[in-house]
Amino acid sequence: MFKKVFPLSSILFLRFLGLFLVLPVLSVYALDLEGATPFLVGVIVGGYALTQAIFQVPFGTLSDKIGRKPTILIGLVIFLVGSIICALSTDIYMLMFGRFLQGAGAIGSVVTAMIADLVEEKTRGHAMAIMGGFIAMSFAIAMALGPVVASHYGISAIFFITAILAVLAIVILFVKVPTPPKIKHIYHEKTKTSDILKDPNLLGMIIINAMQKGLMTIAFVIIPVFLTKEEYGFGWAKSDLWMVYAPAMVAGLVAMGPAAVFGEKKNIPKQIFLVSILLFSASFVLMGTTSSSTVFIVAVVFFFIAFNMMEPLVQSMISKFAKVHQKGAALGIANSVAYFSTFLGGTFAGLYLDVSGRESLGLSIGAIGVVWFIWTMLKMKNPIRYAHLVIPEDEVDMDKLHKLESEHIAEWFINETEKVIVVKYAQEKLEEDELKSKIIR
Numbered sequence: 001m002f003k004k005v006f007p008l009s010s011i012l013f014l015r016f017l018g019l020f021l022v023l024p025v026l027s028v029y030a031l032d033l034e035g036a037t038p039f040l041v042g043v044i045v046g047g048y049a050l051t052q053a054i055f056q057v058p059f060g061t062l063s064d065k066i067g068r069k070p071t072i073l074i075g076l077v078i079f080l081v082g083s084i085i086c087a088l089s090t091d092i093y094m095l096m097f098g099r100f101l102q103g104a105g106a107i108g109s110v111v112t113a114m115i116a117d118l119v120e121e122k123t124r125g126h127a128m129a130i131m132g133g134f135i136a137m138s139f140a141i142a143m144a145l146g147p148v149v150a151s152h153y154g155i156s157a158i159f160f161i162t163a164i165l166a167v168l169a170i171v172i173l174f175v176k177v178p179t180p181p182k183i184k185h186i187y188h189e190k191t192k193t194s195d196i197l198k199d200p201n202l203l204g205m206i207i208i209n210a211m212q213k214g215l216m217t218i219a220f221v222i223i224p225v226f227l228t229k230e231e232y233g234f235g236w237a238k239s240d241l242w243m244v245y246a247p248a249m250v251a252g253l254v255a256m257g258p259a260a261v262f263g264e265k266k267n268i269p270k271q272i273f274l275v276s277i278l279l280f281s282a283s284f285v286l287m288g289t290t291s292s293s294t295v296f297i298v299a300v301v302f303f304f305i306a307f308n309m310m311e312p313l314v315q316s317m318i319s320k321f322a323k324v325h326q327k328g329a330a331l332g333i334a335n336s337v338a339y340f341s342t343f344l345g346g347t348f349a350g351l352y353l354d355v356s357g358r359e360s361l362g363l364s365i366g367a368i369g370v371v372w373f374i375w376t377m378l379k380m381k382n383p384i385r386y387a388h389l390v391i392p393e394d395e396v397d398m399d400k401l402h403k404l405e406s407e408h409i410a411e412w413f414i415n416e417t418e419k420v421i422v423v424k425y426a427q428e429k430l431e432e433d434e435l436k437s438k439i440i441r
Contacts (some may be wrong), residue, residue, distance in 0.1 A: 002130065004118040004127075004132075004178065005113075005115055005119065005130050005131065006120075006129045006176075006299075006399070007113050007172055007173075007176035007177045007379070008114055008115055008118075008131070008171055008177060009173055009177075010132055010134070010169075011076075011107075011111065011169045011172055011173060011177070012111055012124075012135060012140075012333075013134040013135070013137065014165040014166070014168055014169040014172075014199070015069060015076070015079060015107070015142060015165070015166065015169055016135050016138040016142075017077040017138040017165055017176060018079075018083065018143055018161070018162030018163075018165040019048060019102065019162070020138055020139050020143070020146070020202055021142045021145060021146040021149070021158045021161065021162060021215075022143035022146060022150075022158050022159070022162075022224070023142065023143075023146065023220040023332050023381075024142070024143055024147050024156065024220060024224060024226075024241060024245050025146055025147050025151075025155065025158075025238065025241060026041075026044065026045055026089065026155065027041050027042070027044075027045055027151040027218070027220065027221045027222075027224050027225050027350075028224035028228050028229075028238060028241075029150060029154075029155040029238070030044050030045075030092065030095060030155075030164060030224070032178055033089070033090075033091055033092045033095060034090070034091040034092065034306045035091050035092040036092045036332050037092075037350075038225075038348065038351075038352050038353040038354045039347070039350040039351050040092050040096070040189055041092075041215075041221065041254070041350050042096055042136060042221050042346040042347050042349050042351060042353075043343075043346060043347050043350060044092070044096050044099050044346070044407055045072040045124060045216040045217050045220055045221050045346035045349075046342050046344070046345055046346025046352075047096055047099035047100050047103065047343065047345040047346070048082075048099045048100065048102045048103030048104065048301075048349060049103055049213070049338075049339040049340065049341075049342030049343040049346075050100065050339070050340065050343035051100045051101070051102075051103035051104040051106070051215070052103040052104075052106045052108070052335075052336075052339035052342075053106075053336045053339035053340040054104075054207035054415055055103075055104050055105075055106035056088035056106045056108065056109045056336045056339065057069055057109075057332060057336065058106075058110045058336055059074075059106045059109065059110050059345065059398060060110060060332055062074075063110045063113060063291075065112075067179075068110055068113065068114040068172075068250075069114075069173060069177065069179060070098075071107070071110050072107045072110055072111065072114075072173055073104035073111065073170060073173060074105070074289040075107035076105060076107065076166050076169050076170050076324060077100055077166075077170075077171075077390065078101060078102075078105035079099060079101075079105035079166050080163050080170075080176060081166065081258050082098050082099070082100070082101030082102035082103075082105070082167035083098070083159050083160075083163040083166060084098075084159070084163050085097060085098035085101060086098030086099060086102065086156075086159040086162075086266060087156045087157075087160045087162075087163065088157035089156075090099060090406050093132075094347070096307065097188075098159075098184060098382065100210015100243075102162075103339070103412050106339075108335050109331060109332045109335055109418060110334075111131075112131070112331050114177075115127050118178065120367070121305060121353045122208075126264070126294070128174070130184065131310040131311040131315060132260075132311050132313065132314060132315045132316060133256070133260060133311075134292060135311055136252075136308050136311035136312050137253070138257075139252075139307065139308070139311065140249045140252050140253045140304070140308060142250070142255070143245040143248065143249040143251045143275050143304070144242065144247075145273075146158060146235065146245070146247050147238075147241040147242040148241075148242050149161065150238070150239070151238055151242070152239075157159060161172035162365060168397055169268065169353035173352075175252050193318075193324070193329065193333065196322070196326055196329060196333060197333075199322075200379050200380070200381075201321040201380060201381055201383070202318065202321050202322060202334075203379075204324075204328055204375075204376060204379050204380040205317050205318045205321060205334060206318075206334045206337055206338075207280065207372075207375070207376075208273055208310065208314065208376065208380075209314045209334050209335075209337070209338045210334075210337045210338045210340075210341035211280075211317070211341070212276075212279075212280075212310050212311070212338075213338040213339070213341050213345070214283075214317045214342060214344055214345035214348075215307075215340040215345060215365070216279055216307060216342065216345065216351065217342050217343075217420065218345045218346070218347035218348065218349040218365065219284075219286075219300075219303050219312070220285075220346075221345075221346055221349035221350055221353070221363065222287065222349055222353070222358075223244070223287070223300060224238075224241055224354065226287065226296070226358060227240075227296070228241070228377075229239065229243065233291055233358075234296070234351045238292075244296070244297050244300050245300070246437075247297060247301055248297070248300045248301045248303070248304035249304060251301045251304055251305050252301075252304035252307065252308035253308065254304055254310050255305040256308040256311070256312060257303075259276075259308070259312065259313065260311035260312040260313060263313045263316075264313070264316065266387060267383065268378050269313050269317050269382060270376070270382045271381070271382075272309055272313060272382065273311070273313070273376055273380070274311060274376060275308070275309065275418065275438075276305075276306040276309045276310045276376060277304055277369055277372055277373045277376060278369075278373060279302045279303070279306035280303065280307075280369050281366045281370060281372075281373065281385070282302050282304075282366075283299045283300070283303040283364075283367030284299075284300070284303075284362045284365040284366050284369065284431050285299075285360075285362050285363060285365075285366035286298065286299035287299045287300070287358075288304070288358050288359045288360070288361055288362010288364070288365075288366070289359055289362055289363070306390075307386070313336075315331065315440055317330065317383065317414050318330050318331055319336050319381060320383040320386075323410065323411050328330060331353065339341065343359075351363070352364075361373055375399055384410075384426055385426070385427055386410055386424050386425060387420055387424075387425060387426075387427035387432070387435065388423070388424055388425075389422070389423040389425060389435055390420050390421070390422050391420060391436065391439070391440070392421075393414065393419045393420055393421055394419070395440055395441060396421045396439050396440060396441065397439060397440065397441045399440060400439045401421065401439045403424075403440060404438060408425055408426040408429035408430045409425045409426075410424040410425065410426070411421060411423075411424050411431070412424065421439070423435060
């Protein structure tokens with residue numbers, strides 16, 4: 001399974017590394033461009049996410065028609081061109097166009113769908129967790145490298161590096177990624193968006209994913225601005241930003257592993273998310289109210305720990321809560337909402353800085369975090385542990401299968417390509433032999 005997931009996860013790693021490299025420093029460097037305002041800078045920080053949200057579904061549809069690999073190639077080429085435009089930007093509007101173009105290569109849902117094509121249902125949750133872990137690692141590494149590269153070579157160098165990373169991703173696509181098999185599943189029902197949004201667990205994960213991504217862009221608008229602009233009381237040099245991101249990156253990486261292990265193996269993602277939300281809230285309150293550089297660094301460390309604890313679990317939990325016929329739609333909706341939230345987060349932060357101050361911003365986001373915590377505590381549940389019974393189709397009595405009813409059976413489906421029946425059941429409530437006896441000829 002890992003051999004199938006690794007190349008695709010590597011492509012996402014390279015793409016997100018390129019996007020994340022500029023986040024720690026983009027807001028403060030963009031403010032120096034011709035025509036820049038805090039509001040426009042906020043739009044630029046989250047701008048790639050707006051076009052990501054818009055093009056997620058069209059790219060997914062295109063991949064169904066022309067294939068996953070050609071669609072991923074198109075997305076990477078668009079991302080490459082956008083990165084070069086950003087690198088050559090001389091004013092705020094050219095940079096904005098480049099950022100929008102970077103996001104227009106929206107291949108996230110296509111990569112997720114390709115993983116679903118290549119990986120069996122019973123190991124798909126683990127595959128999504130691996131993918132989330134790669135994205136979290138790209139985030140952590142970018143936080144350390146971005147400020148160092150920008151301080152020595154300028155922000156344009158980061159965008160040129162991003163273009164190089166896009167080329168490497170294209171090479172991996174054709175050298176390492178296998179062509180997925182054509183698989184057709186037959187399900188009980190058709191997917192409805194309303195069914196996904198009515199499921200409290202899926203809705204909770206969509207909100208968690210959106211809040212996490214929105215807070216990410218808010219943080220990366222305000223952290224460098226607060227630290228380097230004299231009016232906010234710190235007056236750091238841009239070249240010193242690595243001193244806040246480096247310890248935060250290390251702490252985030254250290255927290256990511258245990259959070260993923262406990263969340264998956266101990267089946268306590270809800271508890272992991274609640275701890276993360278508390279850390280998010282504390283982080284923004286401290287960033288908004290402290291006058292101490294040390295406390296501000298602690299606040300950024302809290303933010304990184306919270307983000308990295310969540311990231312490996314989010315995609316996995318969505319795939320676990322969704323039924324088989326809902327997985328693609330659920331992941332697509334969740335990612336589109338998250339990207340839109342990313343754009344709104346940057347825009348909100350830039351606009352807020354135009355009209356209000358640091359303390360007000362920190363306390364407002366802290367209050368939003370408290371509401372988010374209460375909602376998650378009341379609405380979200382940990383996923384039930386399911387197992388998958390796989391039986392050759394010719395051994396199954398279809399009449400018995402269609403009449404199969406149990407509160408402990410989540411769903412069943414037919415994989416026509418592999419000629420097998422798959423029944424997803426609660427392993428703590430049903431014995432495999434008992435279940436098998438109910439449906440075999």
